[in-house]
Amino acid sequence: MAFDATFFAFVGLVLFLALIVYLKVPGMMAKSLDARADKIGNELAEAKRLREEAQHLLAEYQRKRKDAEAEAASIVAAAEREAEMLTAEAKQKTEEYVTRRTALSEQKIKQAEADAINAVRSAAVDLAIAAAESVIVAKSDAETGKALFDKAIGEVKSRLN
Template identity: 35%
Template structure:
């Protein structure tokens, strides 16, 4: 009992006891407040986690959608490139065919022109040769004929011309 009396007489004991009573009251009073605060915080964290999960799912859906769009865009660009290449090859083939046709036409025109030039040259040479032969024949006739025979031939020529004119 003496121990108990000493214990009750000591200030430290009362201080400890009052602190424990105060702590028990605080825990009793503050426990529902702290619990409701913690519960509220837990609910906020759960909401944040649910929202984060929803955002993650939405982000995955958007990523999948953008990947599909990207894949479609790549396929479309490949189609466009293929079409452009096909069109370019068709244009090239058409241009080559047109060039071949133009070259053939030009070649034919040149051959035709050369033939005309050749014919003109032949005609000119023949005309020149005929003129030369006529001049030579005339000169030979003049040199070989006397005046009497010359007058007779001129007369016959005039008669032939008159006969041909009428």
């Protein structure tokens, strides 16, 4: 029987496979592959958990954003209402101020008119007295002056009693 190189290669292959089975290499490979599969499964589970957590956080932040937008809108609306109230109040105060100033001006004008009328009356009285005095002086003599004097004293006595 002649053994050629193919036979020896076959025997070497059988011995190599026997050695691999004897050293339990397929079990170690299976164990290694199982460990790697478990590791990948754990990583997938962790990734899924992180994804769910991220989605939960996203939903929470979206809710917070909506709440913040609603609060901002209510703050803007309140500020607009307050601005309108302040504007109305300022307008009312301005109208009241103009009314008071107008009334005060009218009162000052009336007072100035009254002062002017009194001044004219006083000047007219002074002028009338001066005219009467000059007329009396021109038309009266000593007896008429004494009679007027006696009459005035009599009126003063009658009013005092």
